[in-house]
Amino acid sequence: MSKTHYNPYASTNSEEDGGEQAMCGTYFSEDGNETNDKESVTCKKCLNKLEKIDKWKDETEEHILNDMESFVSFCNENIKTQENESI
Numbered sequence: 001m002s003k004t005h006y007n008p009y010a011s012t013n014s015e016e017d018g019g020e021q022a023m024c025g026t027y028f029s030e031d032g033n034e035t036n037d038k039e040s041v042t043c044k045k046c047l048n049k050l051e052k053i054d055k056w057k058d059e060t061e062e063h064i065l066n067d068m069e070s071f072v073s074f075c076n077e078n079i080k081t082q083e084n085e086s087i
């Protein structure tokens, strides 16, 4: 029987699922599935790790947001410097 693994980024379009490894570390068999619907997860490893995976996801998204903020302020600094130089 095929297992459904948890992936918060799982796409409903199966053609876009490029990974060969589930979030729990299991390699997909040919009939392996991923879902972002926790109710549909049947993989016990994923069920045990649901909270960890969600935490990881939140942390990753926080990092991306932080990086964007520092990137924006970095750009603003550069713009200021250029303005000062041109005066």
Ligand SMILES: [Zn+2]
Pocket (backbone or CB within 6 Å): 004, 005, 006, 022, 023, 024, 025, 026, 043, 044, 045, 046
């Ligand atoms: Zn799994």
